[in-house]
Amino acid sequence: MLLLELRAFGAAAVREWRQLRRYPTFGLGLLFWPIVLPAMYVLQARGYSGGDQRAIDAFAERSGTNEIAGFLFIGWSMYMWLSIVLWGPGTLLRTEQVRGSLEALFLTPASRIGILFGPAVAHLVPALWMYVVVGIALRFGFGLVVEPAAVLRAAVVILLAVPALYGMGALFATLVLRVGEVVGPIQVVRGVFTVLCGITFPIVILPDLARSAALALPPTYIIADLRAVLLTGADLVDLVPDLAILLGAGVVLCALAAVAFRRAEAYARRGGRLAQY
């Protein structure tokens, strides 16, 4: 039984990956945006610092690092990972809904969890790839040298962040099913994260209220921890409280997503909206 479930899960992942690959400019985007988007903000930071030592010191004091490029690339890579996580399952469920194939999926005995989270596995590949591109750009474009041990620590942080992020993705996908629109909600959600989670800035500069809100969002921790291990040489031990929060949030979010998905299904069955626009 479990084996069959795993196979359904795997099939969902493989199918998703095949669809991703067939989208021709997808790969181009994954090469272009991880470099260009942060690079624009690095240029903006140059405009703001202007070679004035006082300004550069002000940045170092607030952010805890001199590595402006590293700081911004890490922030934006979180943004892009988030985009991948929101886009993927969200658009997937929505297109299935529009095409009517969601009904077909629900007709199979496979567990809803597999349907919901299976595709997310396929989206780990582009996420990893994006981190590789960012790493290469930082190393060769901006001369940021990071010890292998720090990279390993970053990998651990990313791994521990997976449940939280994919829980958010799945929760979002369920929301999309109810709202019946993908692009709009994604932009709003992404906007909230951009404004709060410290993608281009250290959250210490936020007003108190906004900072409290930021601390309630998992990406804030992911960004801060990645910056800590990669730029300021922090050890994982220093980050244990943060990482515990992340893992806890992951468990809660995944459970929430599963419940919400089940309710969405029940709602759709009652209202006959599974196959509708």
Next chain:
Amino acid sequence: MDARALTKVFERGRRTWIQRLRREPDHRERFVAVDGIELRVEQGEIFGMLGPNGAGKTTTMRILATLLLPTSGAARVLGIDVREQPREVRRRFGAVLSGERSLYWKLTARENLEYFAALYHLPPRRTRERIESVLDAVKLTDRADDYVERYSMGMRQRLVLARALLPDPPLLLLDEPTVGLDPQAARDMRERVLELRSEGKTVLLTTHYMEEADQLCDRVAIIDHGRIVALDTPTALKRTIQAEEVVRLEIAAEADGVVSRLSENAQVARQERADGLLHLTMHTVSARDFVPRAFDAARAAGATIKHVEVVPVTLEDVFLALTGRALRE
């Protein structure tokens, strides 16, 4: 409206810039979709193009509608050349080409029509009155303020026709106006088309339903592989096959002799083996005379006739006689 030696060649695959720069030979596959079509549609008639999938009907239609440039040949709509003066031509026809999807689903029928009225350059003073009149013509007046997304397929198809009627054009181009409609809706649509003729409009339509071509059209062009293989009134076309009735036989037999024996009494239009049976389509002047003789002939050849069907001659048989293939294959 007339077309002379209309030809359209599509190129498949692509030629890269590098290949162009190096002046490498062009390896693109060429595909002749329309191959020298000649036709002339008279004012006030319903003219049909009948043909199987991929025959080039839509392509011809799109050339006449100025959406496609012909590779060679010329076409004139009400005396105006489609290649030279496409905008003048577009002022003079309404078209139903891309089916019921081509509406704004998030707007109401009236809002859709208001938009297209402006694009059709209807004078503002006449717009409202025209919209009411076309809505009335397709019997959508009571649903005019509903969003199109809530329409049934047949209603959307009717709205597409209403849009084509907006500029009150002397000519209508209808590409498969009844495809996908249920029998009732299709009948309604055909009635609309007949009404259009009675209003003095010229209608050019394509279809691959031969009954539709038969009932609706004053003249029919049968098209295959981009060529017109026959063009006449439906009655005249049916007369070309020298038969009054068609007899379809299913015969259980190994013997080859049965076909030649049968052909002494009627013309064999088609033979085919399927499910271990020999399926024959025979053209005959009188089924009453032929059927008894067919049984005799079969017995003499040691075969058994399993099933007999007698039907009147249709355009399908004309197509069969001309190309050796059935219309829907």
Next chain:
Amino acid sequence: MAGRTGAWALEARAIVAITRKDLRILTRYPLEVFNQIGQPIYQFVIPSLLLGATFAVGGRAVGLEETAGTGDVAGFLILGMLVAYLVGAAFWGIGYSFKREMDQATLEPAWLTPVARETLVLGRGLSALVLSAIGIVLMLAIAVALFGVRLSPAIVLAVPAFLLAALAVLGVAFLISSAVLLIKEPVFWVDASDALFAAASGVMFPITVLPGFLKLVSFALPTTYAIDLLRVTGLGARPLLDPVLQYAALAMLAAILLPLGRAVFAWADRRLREQGTVGQH
């Protein structure tokens, strides 16, 4: 047949009808309206402002004073955004919207009407401008009320520059529309070129921080001059070049880009008629 002036009036009416239709459809997607207007603000202006705040020394943007000649980060960004809205309207509001219409199969029926093809572009442009104008007003209001941005009245001197840039960008919109009509998967290209165009125009930073060859690209873009003239007149920023020269460059670019865009669009229309792909996507 309608006379010459009559024909113009009919095309103008078509433009209004297209705009009305676009806005009507938008009202059925309230979230999208919110995003089209608000996205530049929350996705771009706020993160940029906060990055600026990270570099502030005692509340002063000493670094920007050095690179741009003005310490007003909010004013600097918002005047850049003014032009970025214009660019976005050209790339998304006009160019990409053709792709949407193709997907909905509504482009072909429009293509079958006697309306001029260019009218379809202009109609789109008008509806995009209406939305942009709302965004611009909103942003200016926020800038003045929340960030205390004070623009000098001298900014009216840059209004002609803005209009010239709008004409040049319309030329670019014709180019993008042509590309969208001919390319199969235009999303990435539209997105990427929109971002690069805006960045190279100096929307988010003074173009003096760009590496040499990219600076050359900046000087080829009409929007660079429009943004600079707005900042020079409105905030007293240091000009990139003599403003007279900038006006000359702008006029020249508009005179090149608009006819070029129209010519390419006419060519693209012809290609479409050869390939017969208006309705197929």
